[in-house]
Amino acid sequence: MTQYILRRVLIAIPTLLVISFVIFAVLALAPGDPLAQFALNPAIPESTRQLIRIQFGLDQPWPLRYAKWITSLFRGDWGFSFSTKSPVIDLVWQRLPQTLQVVGLAYLIAVCLAIPIGILSAVKQYSLFDTMVTFFSFIGFSVPSFFTGLLCILIFAVNLKWFPIVYSTTLEINSLATFGQQVRQMFLPVFVLVVQQTAALTRFMRSSMLDNLSLDYVRTARAKGLVERVVVTRHVLTNSLIPVITLIALGIPTIFAGAIITENLFRVNGLGALLITSINNSDTPVVMALTFIFSILTVMFNLIADIMYGVLDPRVRYG
Amino acid sequence: MSHKRLWTWLVLMVTATTLLAACGRKPAQTPPTTAPVAAGTTAPATTAPAATDVPKPTTAATEIPTAAAPAAGGALKILYAQAITVINPYQSTGTKDLDGATVIFEPLARYNQNDELVPYLAEEIPTLANGGVAKDNKSITWKLKKGVKWSDGTPFTADDVIFTWQYCADPGTACVWTSVFANVDKVEAVDPTTVKVTWKKATANPYSTFVSNTGMIIQKAQFANCVGANAVKDAACQKANLAPIGTNAYKLKEFKPGDTVIYEKNPNYRDAANTFFDTVEIKGGGDSTSAARAVCETGEVDYAWNLQVPAAVLTPILAAGKCDTVAGGSFGVERININFANPDPALGDKRSEPDQPNPILSDLKVRQAIAKAIDRKPIAEQLYGPAGSPTCNISVVPLAFTSTDLTCERDVEGAKKLLDAAGWLLPDGKSVREKNGKPLKLTFQTSINTIRQGVQAIVKTNLADVGIQVDLKAFDAGVFFGSDPGNPDTLQKFYSDLQMYTNTPSDIGLDSYFQDWTCANVDSSKNQWKGGNDTRYCSKDYDALFKQFTSELDPTKRAELAKKLNDFLVNDVVVIPLINRMTPNGKLKTLDGPTYQTFDSVLWNIQSWKRTS
Numbered sequence: 001m002t003q004y005i006l007r008r009v010l011i012a013i014p015t016l017l018v019i020s021f022v023i024f025a026v027l028a029l030a031p032g033d034p035l036a037q038f039a040l041n042p043a044i045p046e047s048t049r050q051l052i053r054i055q056f057g058l059d060q061p062w063p064l065r066y067a068k069w070i071t072s073l074f075r076g077d078w079g080f081s082f083s084t085k086s087p088v089i090d091l092v093w094q095r096l097p098q099t100l101q102v103v104g105l106a107y108l109i110a111v112c113l114a115i116p117i118g119i120l121s122a123v124k125q126y127s128l129f130d131t132m133v134t135f136f137s138f139i140g141f142s143v144p145s146f147f148t149g150l151l152c153i154l155i156f157a158v159n160l161k162w163f164p165i166v167y168s169t170t171l172e173i174n175s176l177a178t179f180g181q182q183v184r185q186m187f188l189p190v191f192v193l194v195v196q197q198t199a200a201l202t203r204f205m206r207s208s209m210l211d212n213l214s215l216d217y218v219r220t221a222r223a224k225g226l227v228e229r230v231v232v233t234r235h236v237l238t239n240s241l242i243p244v245i246t247l248i249a250l251g252i253p254t255i256f257a258g259a260i261i262t263e264n265l266f267r268v269n270g271l272g273a274l275l276i277t278s279i280n281n282s283d284t285p286v287v288m289a290l291t292f293i294f295s296i297l298t299v300m301f302n303l304i305a306d307i308m309y310g311v312l313d314p315r316v317r318y319g
Numbered sequence: 320m321s322h323k324r325l326w327t328w329l330v331l332m333v334t335a336t337t338l339l340a341a342c343g344r345k346p347a348q349t350p351p352t353t354a355p356v357a358a359g360t361t362a363p364a365t366t367a368p369a370a371t372d373v374p375k376p377t378t379a380a381t382e383i384p385t386a387a388a389p390a391a392g393g394a395l396k397i398l399y400a401q402a403i404t405v406i407n408p409y410q411s412t413g414t415k416d417l418d419g420a421t422v423i424f425e426p427l428a429r430y431n432q433n434d435e436l437v438p439y440l441a442e443e444i445p446t447l448a449n450g451g452v453a454k455d456n457k458s459i460t461w462k463l464k465k466g467v468k469w470s471d472g473t474p475f476t477a478d479d480v481i482f483t484w485q486y487c488a489d490p491g492t493a494c495v496w497t498s499v500f501a502n503v504d505k506v507e508a509v510d511p512t513t514v515k516v517t518w519k520k521a522t523a524n525p526y527s528t529f530v531s532n533t534g535m536i537i538q539k540a541q542f543a544n545c546v547g548a549n550a551v552k553d554a555a556c557q558k559a560n561l562a563p564i565g566t567n568a569y570k571l572k573e574f575k576p577g578d579t580v581i582y583e584k585n586p587n588y589r590d591a592a593n594t595f596f597d598t599v600e601i602k603g604g605g606d607s608t609s610a611a612r613a614v615c616e617t618g619e620v621d622y623a624w625n626l627q628v629p630a631a632v633l634t635p636i637l638a639a640g641k642c643d644t645v646a647g648g649s650f651g652v653e654r655i656n657i658n659f660a661n662p663d664p665a666l667g668d669k670r671s672e673p674d675q676p677n678p679i680l681s682d683l684k685v686r687q688a689i690a691k692a693i694d695r696k697p698i699a700e701q702l703y704g705p706a707g708s709p710t711c712n713i714s715v716v717p718l719a720f721t722s723t724d725l726t727c728e729r730d731v732e733g734a735k736k737l738l739d740a741a742g743w744l745l746p747d748g749k750s751v752r753e754k755n756g757k758p759l760k761l762t763f764q765t766s767i768n769t770i771r772q773g774v775q776a777i778v779k780t781n782l783a784d785v786g787i788q789v790d791l792k793a794f795d796a797g798v799f800f801g802s803d804p805g806n807p808d809t810l811q812k813f814y815s816d817l818q819m820y821t822n823t824p825s826d827i828g829l830d831s832y833f834q835d836w837t838c839a840n841v842d843s844s845k846n847q848w849k850g851g852n853d854t855r856y857c858s859k860d861y862d863a864l865f866k867q868f869t870s871e872l873d874p875t876k877r878a879e880l881a882k883k884l885n886d887f888l889v890n891d892v893v894v895i896p897l898i899n900r901m902t903p904n905g906k907l908k909t910l911d912g913p914t915y916q917t918f919d920s921v922l923w924n925i926q927s928w929k930r931t932s
Contacts (some may be wrong), residue, residue, distance in 0.1 A: 031798045031806045035412060038495070043533065043825035046849045048497045055493035055551060083404040083412045084576035085551040085560050094575055153609060158616045165613045166398065166602060166620060170579050267605040269402065269578040277402070277577060277604075280797060281412065 005307065012299045019295045020288075021066065027284050028062035034082040034282045056082055069288065079285035083278070088289045091274060098169055099258045099270030102186060106193030107255050111248055114198045115241075118205025122213060123232055133202060140199030149192045149265040156188060163188050167268045189266040193259055197251075204247055208240040242312045249305040253297035257290075389909070389930035395596040396620040397922075398610045400627075402577045402603020407542075407560040408535045409487050409494040410551065414920075415603065417532040418624070421920040422582050422599055423470075423565030424535035427461050427480070427514075428526065429923045432648060432914040434717040434827060436526060440464055440475065440536060440566065442512075445525075456521040456872050461529070463512040468587040469538050470570035477508035480529060482539035491547035496533045499826075503528055523872045524828030531826075532920040538564045568594045568926035578603060588926070595929035608632055614905040615642035621910045624921065625902040629769055630704025633903075637705075643908055644705045646901040647915035649716045651823030653707065655693075655763075655778070655895040657686055660855040662762065662814045671813050673841045673855045679759065680816060684741035686892035689817075691734040692785045693778055695727065695897055702773045707898040714885040715899045716917045717827055722882040725889055727896075734785045745786050752786035762815035764792040764808075766799040771819060774897070789817075804847045811848035818853070821900055827918050830869050833884050836893060837862050856893045 035052060038044045053059050057068070069079060078088040121130040140148075157165045167185050171178060212218065213236055221231045258272025267273075271290060278286035310316045403419035404412060411417050427441040436444045442462040445451015452459050467475040484506045487494035494500075504517045516528055528534055541564050545556035562571050568591070569582035582599040585591065602620075610623040616639045626633060626644065637644065661675040669675050679685055695709035711727035714720065743752040743759050752759040763778065765771045772793060779789045792815060794808040800820070807814055824832035834840060838857035840850040864887060868880040888894055904921055906913045912928030913921065 031801050031803045031808075033797075033801045033803065035495075038413065041825050043498045043831065044495060045498055048493075048495065051490055051493040051497065052495070055491075055548070080551065080557065081404075081576075085405050085407075085410050086557040086576065091576060094578075153612070158612055161617060164619050165609050165617055166396075166605075168579075168602070169575060170573060170581055170600070264605060265609070267602060269575075269604050273604055274577060282797065 001310075005303070008303050008306070012303070015299060016292075016295060017070075020070065020292050023291050023295075024066045024069065024288060025062070027287055028065065030282075034058075034284075069285075073292075078289045081278075081286045082283045083281050083286075088285050091286060092271070092289060092293070095258075095269065095271045095274050096256075098268050099256065099263070099272065102189050102263070102268050102270060103193060103255045103259050103272070105186070106190045106259075107197060107251065109190065109194050110197035110201055113194070114201030115205055115244070117198070118202045118244075119209055119232070119237060121202070122206045122209030125210065130206075133206075137199035137202045140195040141203070144261075145192050145196055145259070146261050146265060148195060149188070149262055152188050152192060153265070165266070167266045169269055189259075189262050189268055192262050192265075201244070201247070205240070205244050208243050209236060212236045212240045242309065245312065246305045246309055249301050249308060253294060253301050256297050257294050389932055391595045391929070392597045393930070395599045395622070395910075395928060397599065397601045398605070398613060398620045398623040399601055399603045400605065400607055400610060400625060403574075403580050403601060404576045405560050406563050406571065406574065406580070407537065408532065409492070409496060409537070410560050411495055415624075418920045418922050419580055419601060420535060420563075420565075421532055421567070421922045422569050422580075422601070422925055423563060423567050423571060424537065425565065425567050426531060426534040426536060427463070427529040428531075430531055430827070430916070430919040431923070432916060434648075434918055436530065438464075440467060440480075452525050456518075456523065456525065458515055458517045459525040460509065460513060460515045463514065464589070465512055467566055467589055469540075469564050469566055470585040470587050471538075471564050472587050473538075473540060475536075475538075475566055476511045477514045478511075479536050479539045480514045481506045481508060482542070483529070483534075483536050486537065486542055486546050486550075489546050492545075492550040494550075498831075499528055499533050521872065522828075523869075523874075523877060524826065524830070527826050527828060531918055532923070533826075536566070540564075569596075569599050572598065590926070594926065599925065608636075611636045611905055614907060615639045618642075618907060621907050622913060623905045626905050627706060627770070627902070629702060629773070630700070630706070633704055633706075637905075641907060642905045644903040644905055645913045645915050645921075646705050646903040648901060648917035649823060650900040650902045650917075651821035652710060652713055652715055652896050653774070653819065653821045653898040653900050654713060655817050655819045655897065656813070656854045657689075657856075657893060657895070658813050658816050658818070658854065659857070659893075660813075662816060664814075668844070671855070673843050673857065677816065678757075679761065682741050683892065684737045685743065685759075688734040688737040688741070688785060689782065689787065690727070690892050690895045691730040691737065692787070693781050693895060693897070694729040696729070698774050698777055699898055702770050702777075703898055703900070705901070705903040706770075707900045710896050710899040711889065712885050713888050713894050713896045714824070714829065714832065714881060716824065720829060720878045720881040722885045724882070724886060729781075731784055738785060738787075743786070750783065750786065751788045758788065759786060760788045760790065761817055762790045762792060763817040763819070764794065764799075764810075764815040765819040766796040767793045768796065774819065804849075809848070811842050811853055813842070813853045813855070819897075823917075829881055833865055833868065833881070836888055837865055854893055856891075858891070861887055861891075 034056065035044065035049060057065060072079065080086060081088050081091055084091060117133055121133040124130055153165055156162050164185050167189065171182055171185070173179050173182050218231060218236055221235050256271060258270045258275065260272040260276050262268070263270050263272040264276065274286065275290045278290070399415050401413060401415045403415050405416050406420050406423060408417050408420040408424060411420065425439040428436045428438050428444055431437050438444055440463055442464050443449065445459050445461055447454070451461070463477060469475055484500055484503060486492055487496055488500045488503065502518050502520065502522055504519045506514060506516050509515050529536065541559050542556070545553065545559060549556050551557065551560070561574055561576060564570070568585055568588045570585040571580070572583040573581040580601045584594050584597055588594060607626050607628045611626045611628055611633060613619045614621070614623045615636050618641050657680050658671065659677055659681065660671045660673050661677050662671045664670060666675060699707060699709045711725040712722050738752055743754045745752050763775060765775060775791045775793070779791060782789050798806055798808050799810055801809055803809060810818055810820055835851045836854065836856055837852065840852035841855050841857055842848045842850040842853050864880065864884055868877065868884060871877050871880055889896065901915060904913060909930050909932065910928065911931045912924060914924065915921070916923060
């Protein structure tokens with residue numbers, strides 16, 4: 001087991017290097033100008049732009065820039081952002097709490113909802129409950145978040161005025177009232193994300209349960225005279241959770257990527273919003289850092305998922 | 320099974336009706352009607368119709384006691400579509416950063432909404448009459464206000480002004496506004512409250528430096544070690560860029576780059592007793608539509624910047640009645656540029672090079688026909704709404720410099736006659752004109768943007784009416800405006816016959832604005848398409864007129880020449896001005912102070928903003 005983990009970690013290093021190189025190359029070759037917002041301003045002539053490019057190190061050829069980036073990364077330096085002129089890592093730390101609060105909480109709620117709903121709708125297949133769940137999860141699945149988000153804003157924020165449109169990231173929670181405010185401002189973005197994620201996970205949980213429900217060992221358990229509740233929870237559930245847990249583990253890195261559309265819609269300004277504005281502003285160091293952190297997490301959680309598979313399913317052996 | 324289906328349908332229908340009912344409530348949007356429904360349990364306070372300012376209608380009642388008369392204090396909440404990322408104005412990457420810096424910093428003087436100078440750190444505006452501007456236009460002497468303090472309590476002196484110049488003029492600093500200081504020979508302190516700026520060559524616009532949002536004064540003590548490469552590389556300077564010390568009414572409290580800036584009252588401000596708000600909060604991100612809703616419908620924020628929303632969407636939001644739009648001046652003129660070079664792909668590397676004349680558009684009659692065929696009215700009314708008004712001029716600010724002679728009504732018959740005269744005839748049964756067997760086909764490019772694609776569609780139909788076929792292209796704004804010499808889709812390469820974008824003079828002098836149509840500035844592969852004249856227009860007469868303009872120092876004569884330059888360009892149809900764009904900013908009716916702006920930040924007078932009843 002230890003040997004397996006060690007080997008996987010060692011394989012991960014060249015994988016990450018290749019990933020970082022590819023991302024860097026794509027970003028370097030893609031068109032864009034960090035000063036694009038001032039593109040037509042005659043007060044910023046080409047000579048000024050050239051000075052700024054030199055300051056950013058953009059006057060050097062990109063393979064050299066990559067070499068510099070990767071070596072400073074080994075020293076723990078993620079570089080500085082073109083738009084804030086300050087260290088990238090500070091920005092990431094600043095954005096992380098918002099993303100964890102909103103996207104992380106939504107993921108947690110989605111998992112907590114999806115598993116029991118999935119189980120129930122599998123056990124009571126084709127019942128009214130199952131039909132409803134299927135219907136709503138297909139809606140949640142197929143309606144994009146920019147649509148549900150806008151709809152929620154229109155109904156609950158603009159017409160009913162229950163929730164604010166603008167998310168305040170500087171709200172200090174020091175009393176019950178401010179806590180209430182925080183809950184209110186988090187409600188809509190979390191709701192939009194929960195709808196989408198629950199939908200997907202419910203479908204997965206349901207089909208995984210159904211796969212197992214029709215197997216021989218279930219029939220055997222029932223034939224032995226076990227109570228249906230025990231059959232479902234002890235036998236079927238434990239087995240059908242294995243793929244679901246892997247899926248949940250693989251989904252965790254996406255929390256850190258933020259939810260680009262939802263964050264933008266509600267102005268949560270977490271990591272997703274940071275990524276998209278940085279891409280728009282050609283703020284290469286920030287895009288590099290975010291995508292690279294994301295790839296590290298993906299590789300890591302892949303490994304964790306694989307290990308968990310072995311823990312949960314004794315038939316799997318690592319060699 | 321069947322009765323189960325029935326149940327399913329019933330539940331679905333109930334859900335659907337609830338949703339529809341919630342949506343349908345929209346027209347009756349007055350606080351008294353919704354409050355009992357929406358906030359019945361949470362905040363009975365909001366039902367009072369006499370409430371003067373209710374930025375937070377529901378549960379906010381517990382935190383901010385809403386006074387009957389607006390007492391000073393509270394928070395001013397501002398929404399920007401783009402978030403502020405850096406506060407040092409000399410390291411800014413967009414207008415939003417300059418606006419963020421404006422709340423903290425002051426220049427010597429600012430422009431008001433009528434493009435007149437208002438002294439800020441200066442005691443008075445130096446003029447020829449009061450001897451502040453030298454007779455030979457080679458220097459200007461500013462008297463500074465006495466007793467001004469930085470927000471850290473230290474005195475503001477002439478040294479800070481000199482330092483600001485040294486900071487930005489150093490090439491290593493990579494200051495964004497180097498061009499503002501390009502003509503500065505030296506800046507000296509005559510005494511601690513008098514500064515003399517000497518120009519390299521006599522200038523007609525002595526107010527280009529230390530004025531407006533590109534001339535704000537930074538503190539020498541804070542940035543002394545940040546000149547040159549240190550400006551962004553040194554850790555202390557990085558901190559200073561994000562948390563600078565200023566002289567304006569507010570100072571920095573908290574800054575999350577790319578998200579929110581919170582400012583608080585500066586107790587050392589010279590008029591601190593009259594600063595209305597306790598805090599100012601500028602939040603960035605999101606889309607313009609929801610920003611408009613946050614001001615006009617929910618009243619969550621007091622002010623929203625640049626509500627660039629199609630008129631059809633914006634008008635019903637404004638109808639909620641909580642807000643006013645602040646629009647005026649000029650954010651720039653949306654124009655169609657004519658390519659005087661041939662963009663034919665068959666030319667390969669010679670494509671759009673200035674020595675390849677455009678086979679269709681080199682003919683003045685064709686250009687005139689295009690200009691006559693375009694109808695500005697639907698563009699302004701259906702697409703721009705409060706965000707722009709039709710214009711026939713390419714130079715619309717300052718008002719004294721704007722031509723009043725031109726008209727640009729649509730004239731379809733006139734356009735057809737011109738095309739007939741130019742030899743482009745309409746063959747029987749065809750809808751596109753031809754000359755020598757070649758059809759009259761043009762390509763028309765712009766950036767991707769809902770409104771711009773709307774304009775493209777209108778222009779296409781307008782020109783189809785006179786027998787010109789237009790093929791439309793649109794590119795991502797980052798690419799189109801990106802000035803990347805390796806990319807074929809930039810506005811500088813101009814690989815099409817017509818293109819549309821907005822441009823605006825960067826300073827009130829207009830020299831650099833009119834320079835972009837001179838022969839010397841023509842874009843080509845030789846100058847890596849960095850000339851600035853993307854039309855490739857080159858006329859000796861225009862150049863002569865431009866030279867006369869730049870060498871003229873008398874303001875009245877300059878105004879006449881600026882009008883002539885404008886008329887020259889429009890009459891020769893080098894450009895087709897369409898819309899004078901205004902950034903419509905939205906403000907709550909209870910907020911007093913915001914004005915429109917052309918040559919300065921829209922927050923130029925934020926120190927005097929207040930709430931009224």
